[in-house]
Amino acid sequence: MEKDQSQNAFRRGILSLVILGLLKKEDMYGYQLVQMTKSLSGGRIITQEGSLYPVLYKLLDQKMISDKKVLVGKRMTRVYYHLEPAGQEQLDKLIAEFRDITEGIQLILKEDTP
Amino acid sequence: MTTLDAQLKKYYRAIKRELLCPGDTKARICKDIENDINAYLQENPGADFAAIEEHFGSPQQIAATYVEEMPTPELLKKLKIRKRIIAAVCIAVVAAISIWAIAIAIALSNEYNISDGYIETGEIITEEWEEFE
Numbered sequence: 001m002e003k004d005q006s007q008n009a010f011r012r013g014i015l016s017l018v019i020l021g022l023l024k025k026e027d028m029y030g031y032q033l034v035q036m037t038k039s040l041s042g043g044r045i046i047t048q049e050g051s052l053y054p055v056l057y058k059l060l061d062q063k064m065i066s067d068k069k070v071l072v073g074k075r076m077t078r079v080y081y082h083l084e085p086a087g088q089e090q091l092d093k094l095i096a097e098f099r100d101i102t103e104g105i106q107l108i109l110k111e112d113t114p
Numbered sequence: 115m116t117t118l119d120a121q122l123k124k125y126y127r128a129i130k131r132e133l134l135c136p137g138d139t140k141a142r143i144c145k146d147i148e149n150d151i152n153a154y155l156q157e158n159p160g161a162d163f164a165a166i167e168e169h170f171g172s173p174q175q176i177a178a179t180y181v182e183e184m185p186t187p188e189l190l191k192k193l194k195i196r197k198r199i200i201a202a203v204c205i206a207v208v209a210a211i212s213i214w215a216i217a218i219a220i221a222l223s224n225e226y227n228i229s230d231g232y233i234e235t236g237e238i239i240t241e242e243w244e245e246f247e
């Protein structure tokens with residue numbers, strides 16, 4: 001269970017973008033969000049339940065996503081998260097910001113290279 | 115209850131102890147993690163507790179990653195509340211010890227005054243004998 005501490009600050013803040021982006025594809029439950037984040041990012045973004053849930057709860061409070069309990073098997077329930085219209089708007093904003101920042105960083109790095 | 119169930123119960127309790135958030139949020143997170151562990155066990159039926167902890171992290175790791183994602187104002191508020199609780203407990207303990215010390219001092223002083231400046235160092239026991247005829 002190793003975590004690259006140097007990437008923490010970078011990862012922090014993009015989790016909302018990642019979660020909203022995944023929920024745009026389909027409704028997912030917590031464990032699925034963690035697994036899909038890892039597999040679709042090619043192993044580059046590894047998140048854990050401890051980091052996932054504060055962000056999920058914040059998005060729920062802001063009504064950007066909603067949740068519903070689904071009975072799985074006889075006794076198990078799963079909480080599926082669903083992207084709401086406000087979440088779609090927020091996702092569009094975050095994508096625009098992300099592209100902006102990425103472009104800015106690329107320009108800076110381009111300047112640095114001889 | 116299986117060994118794994120007992121280990122998981124202990125694990126959830128440890129997570130609740132480590133988390134820095136209100137009680138209802140702790141319960142909510144533990145329930146969600148429990149659901150995730152059930153989903154993990156469905157995909158990995160033979161997994162033991164060590165494998166589960168390896169995948170999800172120790173309670174300390176879960177609490178640490180939770181704190182990393184906590185909004186800063188909320189975290190500062192939590193830390194301030196903790197500081198205030200610690201300060202209040204320290205003040206209460208010092209006050210209790212002070213009151214106890216003063217009460218002892220007053221009691222000893224009263225004892226001294228009643229005895230007209232004399233301090234009891236021992237007790238002489240006298241017995242009365244009855245003569246039998």
